[in-house]
Amino acid sequence: MGGSKLSGEWTVREVLNWTRGYFEEAGIIQPRLEAEILLAHALEVERLQLYLSPDKPLTVDERTKFRTFIQKRRAGTPLQHLIGEVSFFGLRFKVRRDALIPRGETEELLDRTLRLVPRDQDVRCLDLGTGSGVLAVSIARYLPRAAVVAVDISPEALELARENATLNGVADRVTLVESDWFAGVDGAFDLIVSNPPYVESGAIAGLAAEVRDHEPHVALDGGPDGIDQIRNVIAGAVAHLAPGGRLLLEIGHGQGERVRALLVAAGLDGAAIESDIAGLERFALARRPS
Numbered sequence: 001m002g003g004s005k006l007s008g009e010w011t012v013r014e015v016l017n018w019t020r021g022y023f024e025e026a027g028i029i030q031p032r033l034e035a036e037i038l039l040a041h042a043l044e045v046e047r048l049q050l051y052l053s054p055d056k057p058l059t060v061d062e063r064t065k066f067r068t069f070i071q072k073r074r075a076g077t078p079l080q081h082l083i084g085e086v087s088f089f090g091l092r093f094k095v096r097r098d099a100l101i102p103r104g105e106t107e108e109l110l111d112r113t114l115r116l117v118p119r120d121q122d123v124r125c126l127d128l129g130t131g132s133g134v135l136a137v138s139i140a141r142y143l144p145r146a147a148v149v150a151v152d153i154s155p156e157a158l159e160l161a162r163e164n165a166t167l168n169g170v171a172d173r174v175t176l177v178e179s180d181w182f183a184g185v186d187g188a189f190d191l192i193v194s195n196p197p198y199v200e201s202g203a204i205a206g207l208a209a210e211v212r213d214h215e216p217h218v219a220l221d222g223g224p225d226g227i228d229q230i231r232n233v234i235a236g237a238v239a240h241l242a243p244g245g246r247l248l249l250e251i252g253h254g255q256g257e258r259v260r261a262l263l264v265a266a267g268l269d270g271a272a273i274e275s276d277i278a279g280l281e282r283f284a285l286a287r288r289p290s
């Protein structure tokens with residue numbers, strides 16, 4: 001906090017008002033909300049507490065800690081990396097630079113997956129490109145009889161996924177495998193889910209700096225046409241789906257027709273492209289014939 005009150009006393013309300021302006025100038029889209037989230041994090045309280053004690057002055061240490069957060073945020077560090085965790089489908093997950101920050105669309109992919117399987121059914125699941133482990137861990141958590149294999153090519157991502165499986169109490173049902181897609185995977189699965197990298201290589205330089213400079217490119221880069229990795233996943237899925245097994249993919253907007261053609265060419269049934277709540281083509285679904 002710079003401005004005219006460098007050394008005086010700052011209350012919660014004053015700090016929030018000041019930070020809102022500081023973030024607004026930087027083009028941060030939800031400046032007040034982010035200010036509140038970061039202040040609550042710095043003070044180690046729930047956000048509600050800020051409303052209950054707006055006149056509470058910050059100590060010097062609290063101000064110093066908060067100042068560091070907001071400077072990093074203004075310089076482009078994602079909010080989630082500063083907080084160190086996200087909520088995903090009602091569960092807590094650690095996040096850091098080692099893996100993609102989970103997105104809301106992927107919660108929709110999980111929702112579609114969970115609706116396919118009764119809770120009390122034994123089910124073998126494979127999550128390809130698990131990253132922070134959000135899909136694998138959530139499936140294990142919400143389907144208590146699921147056995148999940150979670151694959152990633154990145155050992156750093158797998159370490160984070162391991163921590164998240166432990167955090168959510170499902171480490172005994174999530175097997176982590178370092179592999180280039182199916183190369184290290186054995187067996188057949190009732191469900192294969194994947195949110196593979198699907199950004200065209202040429203579009204990465206034009207992504208928001210917050211994504212381009214802070215998230216792993218191996219999690220984003222889908223090759224020249226964006227669907228190289230989707231192609232690899234679909235090509236390998238057929239041999240690893242049990243009869244009647246389902247494949248669910250997250251894809252990029254504008255990739256639907258091409259992905260549907262790949263699913264059909266691979267001999268899968270019921271190939272369908274579905275949209276997310278924003279109305280954008282986002283999910284590809286198919287089934288191995290029984």
Ligand SMILES: C[S@@+](CC[C@H](N)C(=O)[O-])C[C@H]1O[C@@H](n2cnc3c(N)ncnc32)[C@H](O)[C@@H]1O
Nearest residue numbers: 102129130131152153154180181195196197219
């Ligand atoms: C878009 S991120 C998805 C992460 C996580 N599943 C999620 O939805 O938030 C794609 C993931 O695929 C992994 N990946 C990229 N290429 C891979 C490959 N050849 N084999 C296995 N995983 C790969 C990346 O490391 C990254 O974690």
